Amino acid sequence: MALNYHQLHIFYTVAERGSFSAAAQALHMTQPAVTMQIQSLEDYFGSKLLVRSTKRIDLTEAGKTLLPYARQSLELIRETEQAMSRFASMLEGRLQLGASLTIGEYVLPRMLGPFGQQFPQISIMLKVMNTTQIIEEIVNHQLNFGLVEAPVQHPDLVSEPVMEDELKLIVPAGHPLSGKGTVSIEEVISYPFVLREKGSGTRQVMEEVFNQRGLNPDRIQTIMELGSTGAVKSAVEAGVGITIISPSSVKHEKALGLLEILEIEDVSFKRMFYSIHLKSTLLPVPAVTFLTFLREHPFTT
Template identity: 60%
Template structure:
C-alpha cells in the first residue's frame, strides 16, 4: 500500500496541535475521522506513533522519527501547489483571511483589485482587525491566515515576512516641525501625541524602538488613542497632536499637502509585515497565490 500523504499531514497536525480535537478543528474534520486516519498510519507502519492518555498526547519514539519526514511532506505539498498554480494560471475558490489596519485599508485594496481581475472566479472575504486579534483568530478560531504588522512569537504559529514598511513622525503642515527635515527625540517627547491603540502592530513597533532609546510610553504626552488610522490623520490635520504612522497610510495626504513627514534624528521605525498561520496547516491555493503577489509587490 502506497504511503498516504494526507495521513502524514493529519499526523503532523495532531503532533503540532497536541490533541486530536485541536487537529480536527484545524483540518475542518471530525475528531473520529482524524483518529481513524492516524490509526491507519500506525497500522501501515506496524507501530504506535502516539501515546494517548487522559491528560496529554505524547509522541512515541517512532512518532518522533516520523515527525520531521511528515513536516517535509507537508512543505512539499505546499510548494507543489504554489508551483502549479503559477504554471496553470487558473484559480477558483473562496479566500478568507484577516489583515491589520494598515494592510487592510491601505496596502491590500489595490492589490486585491488586480488579483480579482486576474482570477475572477475567486471570492475574497477580508476582515480588518488588530495584530493581537488576528493571532488569536489564527491560533484558536480556525482562521486560515492573517497579515500583521509586528513579529509573532506564539507556539504553533508560523510567521513569514511578506513586505517592508517604515513608520514616520507625521505633523500638520502648520506645525513648526513642518519646516524642518529632522527633529530630536527629546523634542518629540514634549509634543502631544495621537496614537494607535495598545495591541496594534504600529503601536508595538513604535514602543519597542523608543525603548531602545530609553523612552517608555509613560514618558510620552499621549492625549488620544484611536483604533482607526483615518481618525488619527484627521486629528493630526486638525492640530490635536502629532503621530507616528506607516508611510503607506499617508501617501495621499502628503500629495495633497495636508500632512508632513519628519524624520526623528537617530531613530528608525523600520518594520516588516508578516503573514501568520498555524504551522501545521496547509494554505489554500488562493492564499498562497495572494501571499506570493504581496512579496512581489514589496520588491517592485
C-alpha cells in the first residue's frame, strides 16, 4: 500500500476535530469509512496513531509526529494545484467529465460560461449521468473525473469536496404555505410531498437531516417518487405536493412566479458536491484548473 493524500487528509481532520464522528461529518463520509482509512494508515506506518478515550480522540507519540507533516503535505498539495493551474491559460486541453443530474443540469451550466471566458483554450465534454455510470466510466478511463452529490467509497477512487449546496423547501404558487418565508417543520410535514427516488443524493441529504432533528422520515406524506429533479418540479408546479430540492434547479420557475422557495425554521439541508477520480492517475492540469476554479468561485443560488 502506498501513502496517499486522501488518508493524510482524513487523519488530519480526525486529529483537528477530536473524534471520528465529527471528522466523518466534516468530510461527509461514514464513520466506518473514516475508521478504515485510519487503520490503513496505521498499518502503513506500523504504529498506532490515535487512541480513543471516553470523550475524544488523543494522538499517540507517532500521531503527534505525523500531524505537522500531514498539515504541511495538505498545504503543499493545495499550493501546487493553485500554482500549476495558472499555466492552463497557456495550454490547450480537453476535459472529459461526468456529473450527476442536479450538478450537470442546473449547477455546471452556469459555471461553464465564466470558466470558458477565463480559459478559452480548454474545451469540456460533459456527460450527465448517475453516479454508478460515472464511476464505471472513470474506472474504464473514459472520463478524467466526475462531480457527484455524495462522497463515493470505492477502492480505486479518491473523493474530495469541491463546492457547497443547500436544499430548500419548494412550494407551488397559491399553496397555503406560500408567502410565509419561514415555516416550522411541523407545518411542513402536514402537507404531501413529491420526492426524488430513494438512493438519490437529494433524498439522502433530506432524510439524514430529518433524522438528526429527531424526525422519522416515514412521517412524511410521500405522495409521489420521481427519478429526476425536472419531473419533481413539474409535479410540484402542478400542485401535486411540495418538495425539498436545490433552489438552483428552480430559478426559472421562481422568476416566473410558478414556484416559491421557503426556509424551514432551524433546519438546514447543507451538502457538499464531490469530485472523484482514480487514485492511480494524476489529474491533467486542465482538470486541476477546472476544480480549482469551482473551489474559488462559490456557487450561489
